[in-house]
Amino acid sequence: MGKKRIGIIGGGISGTCLGYHLSLYDNAEVVVFEKDTIGGASTAKSAGTVCLFDDSLKNRYWDVRLYGFESYLKMEAEEKGSAGFDKTGTLVVATDKKVEATIKTGIALAKAAGYSGEYITDKGRIKEILPDIATDNILGAGYTQEDGYFDGTMISNTYAKKMQKNGGAIKTGVKVTDVKVVDNKATGLTTSEGEDYEFDVIVDCTGPWSKFTGEMVGMDIPIWHTKAEAFFLCPPGKKLDYTFPVLKYPAFYGLRAGDNIFICKSHLSMDLNNPMHAGQWDPDKLPATGGTDDYFIDFLLDQLEMRVPGIVDSGLVSSWLSYRAEPKDFLPILGKTPVEGYMLATGYGGNGVIEAPAASRDLAKLIMRDEMTPLLEDWEFNRLLK
Numbered sequence: 001m002g003k004k005r006i007g008i009i010g011g012g013i014s015g016t017c018l019g020y021h022l023s024l025y026d027n028a029e030v031v032v033f034e035k036d037t038i039g040g041a042s043t044a045k046s047a048g049t050v051c052l053f054d055d056s057l058k059n060r061y062w063d064v065r066l067y068g069f070e071s072y073l074k075m076e077a078e079e080k081g082s083a084g085f086d087k088t089g090t091l092v093v094a095t096d097k098k099v100e101a102t103i104k105t106g107i108a109l110a111k112a113a114g115y116s117g118e119y120i121t122d123k124g125r126i127k128e129i130l131p132d133i134a135t136d137n138i139l140g141a142g143y144t145q146e147d148g149y150f151d152g153t154m155i156s157n158t159y160a161k162k163m164q165k166n167g168g169a170i171k172t173g174v175k176v177t178d179v180k181v182v183d184n185k186a187t188g189l190t191t192s193e194g195e196d197y198e199f200d201v202i203v204d205c206t207g208p209w210s211k212f213t214g215e216m217v218g219m220d221i222p223i224w225h226t227k228a229e230a231f232f233l234c235p236p237g238k239k240l241d242y243t244f245p246v247l248k249y250p251a252f253y254g255l256r257a258g259d260n261i262f263i264c265k266s267h268l269s270m271d272l273n274n275p276m277h278a279g280q281w282d283p284d285k286l287p288a289t290g291g292t293d294d295y296f297i298d299f300l301l302d303q304l305e306m307r308v309p310g311i312v313d314s315g316l317v318s319s320w321l322s323y324r325a326e327p328k329d330f331l332p333i334l335g336k337t338p339v340e341g342y343m344l345a346t347g348y349g350g351n352g353v354i355e356a357p358a359a360s361r362d363l364a365k366l367i368m369r370d371e372m373t374p375l376l377e378d379w380e381f382n383r384l385l386k
C-alpha cells in the first residue's frame with residue numbers, strides 16, 4: 001500500500017505534536033510547513049501550565065489533561081529540559097462552592113491516577129504553601145505537588161526533532177500561500193518559495209492564523225481572538241524565598257518565571273462580545289513585547305491586591321500580547337471540514353499545551369485509520385454549524 005501524504009500548515013505545538021503522532025505510523029509521509037520558526041508564535045508566549053487539576057478544562061476531559069501531562073513528563077525523562085518542566089506544584093483557590101466542587105473532583109481524579117493531592121481548608125497550611133496569599137473570603141484550596149508548567153517552544157522543537165527522526169520533514173521559513181482545491185477536494189498546496197506539493201490530506205494547524213488560512217479553501221473558520229495579555233512582575237525588593245506555585249483563581253492565574261511572577265487573565269473569563277477582550281485581528285501585526293492595554297494590568301493589580309497582597313507592590317518588568325484562537329464554545333476544532341481532505345487542528349485557545357497530545361493522538365488515528373473517537377466527535381467542526 002502506498003504512503004499517505006500529509007501536509008501540515010503551522011509549526012506551533014499543534015502542528016509539531018500532530019506531525020510527531022502521525023510519524024508513528026509506518027505509512028505516513030508528513031511535511032510540516034512553518035512560515036517562521038518552530039513554536040515561535042502563540043506557543044512561545046504561553047504560560048505552559050499543565051496542571052493535574054484546575055478550572056481551565058472541564059473534568060470530563062480529564063484523560064486529555066492526564067495524557068498531555070504524562071506525555072511531557074515522559075519527554076522530560078527521556079531528555080532533561082526537552083519539555084522545559086518546572087515542577088512548582090499547583091494551588092487552585094476555592095472562591096465559592098461551585099469552584100470548590102470542581103477542585104474536589106479534580107483532586108480525586110489526580111489521586112486515582114496515583115498522584116498526591118489534597119483539598120485544604122486549614123488557612124495556616126495554605127499560607128505555608130503561598131505566604132503572600134490572602135485567606136479571607138476563600139473556602140479552601142486544592143494543592144498538587146507533582147505538576148507545574150512546561151515550555152511550549154521546547155516541546156514543539158522536541159516533537160519536531162522526534163518527527164524528523166521518524167522520517168517526517170519540516171520546512172521552516174516557508175509560508176503556505178495557496179491550497180489547491182479540485183471538485184471540493186484539497187489536493188495540494190503552494191508555498192512562498194513557489195513550490196507545489198501534492199497531498200492526500202492537508203491539516204491547518206495555524207491557530208490564530210486559521211481565520212485567514214481557511215480562506216484559501218473558501219472557508220470562514222469560526223474563531224475569535226481573545227487577547228492574552230501577560231505581565232511579568234518583579235516581587236518588591238526581594239527574590240521570592242519560597243516556591244511560588246501555579247496559582248489559579250477563576251479570573252486570573254500566576255506562576256513563577258525565573259525570579260519574576262507571570263500573571264494573566266484566565267481565558268475562560270474572556271467575553272467574546274466585548275471588543276476589549278476579543279475580536280478578529282491580524283496576528284502578523286503583533287509586536288514581540290508590549291502591546292498590552294492598561295485595562296488588563298489595572299484589573300490584574302486589583303485582583304492581586306485582593307488575593308495575593310504580599311506581591312502587589314511588585315514592579316512591572318515586561319509584558320506581551322498574544323492572541324488565543326477561540327471558537328464560541330472555547331473548545332478546539334479537530335478533524336474533517338466541508339472541504340474533503342482539508343482538516344483542522346485549531347482553536348486551542350488557552351489550553352493548547354494541555355490538549356495537543358491527546359488531540360493529536362486521536363486526529364492521527366482519524367487520518368491514518370479513518371477512526372473516530374469520542375474526543376473527535378466532541379470537537380468536530382460540524383458542532384459549530386448547529
Ligand SMILES: Cc1cc2nc3c(=O)[nH]c(=O)nc-3n(C[C@H](O)[C@H](O)[C@H](O)COP(=O)(O)OP(=O)(O)OC[C@H]3O[C@@H](n4cnc5c(N)ncnc54)[C@H](O)[C@@H]3O)c2cc1C
Binds near residue numbers: 152207213351355
Ligand atoms: C499568554 C498565554 C498563556 C497561555 N497559557 C497556557 C497554559 O498555561 N496552558 C495551555 O495549555 N495553554 C496556554 N496557552 C494557549 C497555548 O499557548 C495555545 O493554545 C497554543 O500555543 C496554540 O498553538 P498552535 O500551534 O495552535 O498555534 P501557534 O503556536 O500560534 O502556531 C501556529 C503557527 O502557524 C504558523 N503559520 C500561520 N500561517 C501560516 C502559513 N500560511 N504557512 C505556514 N505557517 C503558518 C505560524 O507562524 C505559527 O507558528 C496560552 C496562550 C497564551 C497566549
